[in-house]
Amino acid sequence: MPQDLKTKEDYRTLVDRYDVFLFDCDGVIWEGDHVIGKAKETLQFLRKEGKRVFFVTNNATKSRKANKGKFDKMGIQCEEKEIFTSASASANYLKSVLKFPADKKVYVLGEKGIEDELDAVGIKYSGGTNPEDNVFIDLMDFSSITSDPEVGAVLCGLDMHMNYKKYARAFKYLRENEGCHFMATNLDSTFPTHGTVHPGGGATVAPLSCALGREPLVVGKPEAPMLESIVQTHGFDKSRMLMIGDRLNTDIAFGNKGSIDTLMVLTGIDQREGFEKEDAVATPTYVLEALGDISVLA
Amino acid sequence: MPQDLKTKEDYRTLVDRYDVFLFDCDGVIWEGDHVIGKAKETLQFLRKEGKRVFFVTNNATKSRKANKGKFDKMGIQCEEKEIFTSASASANYLKSVLKFPADKKVYVLGEKGIEDELDAVGIKYSGGTNPEDNVFIDLMDFSSITSDPEVGAVLCGLDMHMNYKKYARAFKYLRENEGCHFMATNLDSTFPTHGTVHPGGGATVAPLSCALGREPLVVGKPEAPMLESIVQTHGFDKSRMLMIGDRLNTDIAFGNKGSIDTLMVLTGIDQREGFEKEDAVATPTYVLEALGDISVLA
Numbered sequence: 359m360p361q362d363l364k365t366k367e368d369y370r371t372l373v374d375r376y377d378v379f380l381f382d383c384d385g386v387i388w389e390g391d392h393v394i395g396k397a398k399e400t401l402q403f404l405r406k407e408g409k410r411v412f413f414v415t416n417n418a419t420k421s422r423k424a425n426k427g428k429f430d431k432m433g434i435q436c437e438e439k440e441i442f443t444s445a446s447a448s449a450n451y452l453k454s455v456l457k458f459p460a461d462k463k464v465y466v467l468g469e470k471g472i473e474d475e476l477d478a479v480g481i482k483y484s485g486g487t488n489p490e491d492n493v494f495i496d497l498m499d500f501s502s503i504t505s506d507p508e509v510g511a512v513l514c515g516l517d518m519h520m521n522y523k524k525y526a527r528a529f530k531y532l533r534e535n536e537g538c539h540f541m542a543t544n545l546d547s548t549f550p551t552h553g554t555v556h557p558g559g560g561a562t563v564a565p566l567s568c569a570l571g572r573e574p575l576v577v578g579k580p581e582a583p584m585l586e587s588i589v590q591t592h593g594f595d596k597s598r599m600l601m602i603g604d605r606l607n608t609d610i611a612f613g614n615k616g617s618i619d620t621l622m623v624l625t626g627i628d629q630r631e632g633f634e635k636e637d638a639v640a641t642p643t644y645v646l647e648a649l650g651d652i653s654v655l656a
Numbered sequence: 657m658p659q660d661l662k663t664k665e666d667y668r669t670l671v672d673r674y675d676v677f678l679f680d681c682d683g684v685i686w687e688g689d690h691v692i693g694k695a696k697e698t699l700q701f702l703r704k705e706g707k708r709v710f711f712v713t714n715n716a717t718k719s720r721k722a723n724k725g726k727f728d729k730m731g732i733q734c735e736e737k738e739i740f741t742s743a744s745a746s747a748n749y750l751k752s753v754l755k756f757p758a759d760k761k762v763y764v765l766g767e768k769g770i771e772d773e774l775d776a777v778g779i780k781y782s783g784g785t786n787p788e789d790n791v792f793i794d795l796m797d798f799s800s801i802t803s804d805p806e807v808g809a810v811l812c813g814l815d816m817h818m819n820y821k822k823y824a825r826a827f828k829y830l831r832e833n834e835g836c837h838f839m840a841t842n843l844d845s846t847f848p849t850h851g852t853v854h855p856g857g858g859a860t861v862a863p864l865s866c867a868l869g870r871e872p873l874v875v876g877k878p879e880a881p882m883l884e885s886i887v888q889t890h891g892f893d894k895s896r897m898l899m900i901g902d903r904l905n906t907d908i909a910f911g912n913k914g915s916i917d918t919l920m921v922l923t924g925i926d927q928r929e930g931f932e933k934e935d936a937v938a939t940p941t942y943v944l945e946a947l948g949d950i951s952v953l954a
Contacts, residue, residue: 419795469795494790494817497717497767500854518820519792520863525818525855533853547866555831556798557823557867564862565818568845569855 360622360633360642369652372644376619377598378410380588382579385604385626386649387413388432390552394625396650398434403656411440412588414601416578416608418445418515418543418559421474444543444559444578447587448513449475451577454590456539462510465531467524467562468517472543476513484509485524492519495526503527509535514566514574515543516559525565532570540570544578546608550627580611580640585618602649606632611640619643658920658931661944667953670942674917675896676708678886680877683902683924684947685711686730688850692923694948696732701954709738710886712899714876714906716743716813716841716857719772742841742857742876745885746811747773749875752888754837760808763829765822765860766815770841774811782807783822790817793824801825807833812864812872813841814857823863830868838868842876844906848925878909878938883916900947904930909938917941 363372381387387397404411413436415425422441429436445468452458458481466472466486473486484506485491495502502523509531517524532538545560559578567573577583589596599618603609604626610633613620622628622642633641646652661670679685685695702709711734713723720739727734743766750756756779764770764784771784782804783789793800800821807829815822830836843858857876865871875881887894897916901907902924908931911918920926920940931939944950 492792494819497816498849500849503854518795520818520820521792522816522818522855522860525859529855530852547869551796551798554828556801557820557827557863561823561863561867562820564866565855565859568862569859571845 360645363621363644363646363651366654369655372621373404373407373409373652373655376409376600378412378594378600379404380412380414380599380601382603382605382609383413383415384550386602386623387434389625391432393432393434394650395648396653397648399653399656400649400651401434403653405435406656410592412442413440414442414579414584414588414612416444416544416546416559418443418448418471418578419469420471422446423474424471442584442588443471443475444584445471445475445515446478447584448472448515448541448543448577449479449481450587450591451541451583452481452511452513453479454587455583456511459510461508463508464511464513465506465509465528466513467520467528467566468513468515468543469519472513472515485527487519491524491527492521493523494521495523500526503530505534506531507535509538511539511541512566513541513543514559514563516549517562520562525569528566529569532566540566540572540574542574542576545576579608580615582616585612585616604628606638606640606642610642613642614640621646623647623649625649658940658943661919661942661949664952667950670919671702671705671707671950671953674707674898676710676892676898677702678710678712678897678899680901680903680907681711681713682848684900684921685732687923689730691730691732692948693946694951695946697951697954698947698949699732701951703733704954708890710740711738712740712877712882712886712910714742714842714844714857716741716746716769716876717767718769720744721772722769740882740886741769741773742882743769743773743813744776745882746770746813746839746841746875747777747779748885748889749839749881750774750779750809750811751777752885753881754809757808759806761806762809762811763804763807763826764811765818765826765864766811766813766841767817770811770813783825785817789822789825790819791821792819793821798824801828803832804829805833807836809837809839810864811839811841812857812861814847815860818860823867826864827867830864838864838870838872840872840874843874877906878913880914883910883914902926904936904938904940908940911940912938919944921945921947923947
């Protein structure tokens with residue numbers, strides 16, 4: 359069972375115990391367009407204490423730059439390099455781990471956020487927001503589904519411009535091009551917005567997984583690559599890192615899989631029942647009512 | 657192990673043993689635009705012997721009428737009512753089994769073949785080929801994803817006009833409308849054409865299954881509803897019915913699940929290794945080199 363953090367002494371011990379704090383944002387720092395309680399004050403306090411702060415999001419539709427815009431709007435201090443999205447982590451993974459060859463390109467099934475991050479690491483791509491790939495084909499007209507031996511990876515993320523032409527092209531590359539990597543930014547089945555949920559990144563990857571009969575390498579939470587990307591970029595000691603989130607199956611599982619400690623806050627999706635039940639998907643190291651509680655130390 | 661049919665006596669016994677012959681077409685009767693061997697002569701012989709002949713296909717993109725066009729073009733005798741597609745079987749299932757209410761409508765994720773068959777049984781629908789549902793929405797613009805309490809079922813089939821708006825709408829109806837049925841014409845992961853394969857009906861249903869976290873009721877092969885639809889429509893005795901096909905995981909499994917005998921021909925996708933291995937997905941009652949072999953009786 360996780361340790362409940364309730365007193366000033368608990369908070370102080372926690373802050374002293376770790377150097378690097380990774381934050382999920384939705385349900386932890388903000389909900390929609392509103393900061394949750396004193397979350398901002400806690401972040402300021404951690405910075406003042408000399409802690410490193412990072413924000414990790416599965417949202418791959420926007421670049422880190424566009425993500426920073428939200429922080430600015432809410433008056434929360436944040437540098438672009440402190441943001442890790444499943445799109446930026448995917449680009450890093452292709453570049454650093456897979457050593458993606460300069461003469462190859464990535465076929466993108468997703469939005470501009472992925473393209474911007476591939477640009478940032480100098481990897482060529484096709485598909486994505488290219489108008490030629492964002493059209494409906496006529497029924498049974500496969501004339502535009504042709505080979506492209508230059509494609510060395512297919513990278514999928516939430517794509518509100520998903521269409522059959524893109525899937526048929528991606529499927530062809532993955533079947534024909536030897537060693538072509540099949541990657542997904544994340545497999546979230548839904549994403550919450552404005553008090554409801556809509557089909558998520560996992561839903562727009564699903565046609566390809568189904569046709570191929572195999573699953574992609576997943577970069578985002580709860581899988582390991584995004585964490586490894588942060589650790590490698592900065593040379594951090596995992597025993598001094600803490601992941602803070604509101605969802606067991608993404609944030610807390612992300613910490614568990616990556617072997618770092620986790621703190622669950624109760625201001626978002628999951629509550630105590632989530633980790634108290636026998637078949638819990640993940641168990642946090644600590645539980646705290648709200649991130650803002652720590653600001654009492656300030 | 658299945659019984660090998662090799663002699664005139666074998667063929668004669670088979671023909672006498674059954675009254676109703678169900679045929680898969682691709683890989684059995686034709687391959688692309690060519691009739692396979694003497695398949696046509698065998699069909700003519702069976703008709704002359706007073707047998708009932710039916711054609712069962714998972715292809716839901718075309719109506720039975722449009723399907724008949726292919727028979728006509730190849731000079732093979734066929735009446736529209738002898739064709740059962742996963743689209744016509746879905747419409748029948750909604751009408752006869754689910755007694756779909758007249759004041760409700762079906763939201764279609766698929767092509768005109770499904771709409772035509774719903775028209776044929778007098779069931780109202782939305783989505784499908786409606787231009788309003790076949791557009792790309794702007795990123796994170798959910799203004800057009802609104803409730804519709806009239807939707808009583810979502811029916812998905814291969815949809816080359818698949819798009820996020822349709823999935824988000826279907827997802828909303830399935831979450832909000834109590835008792836809303838989730839159905840798929842078939843779950844074929846791919847479909848073969850012109851010597852290659854492309855994403856199939858299963859691939860275009862997958863986003864919705866993923867977002868919902870549950871599987872649809874499947875009408876087409878290898879599931880039971882299409883066979884039950886034929887049996888109920890005609891009042892046939894299952895012990896006198898034979899399913900003939902080339903694929904173990906669709907055609908032969910279809911007969912196995914529906915408790916009718918099966919004949920596998922070796923002119924299509926699967927070969928002997930398929931049913932000889934220990935974990936075979938299905939086992940045919942009989943094996944025959946080619947459908948045309950039986951025409952020796954003519």
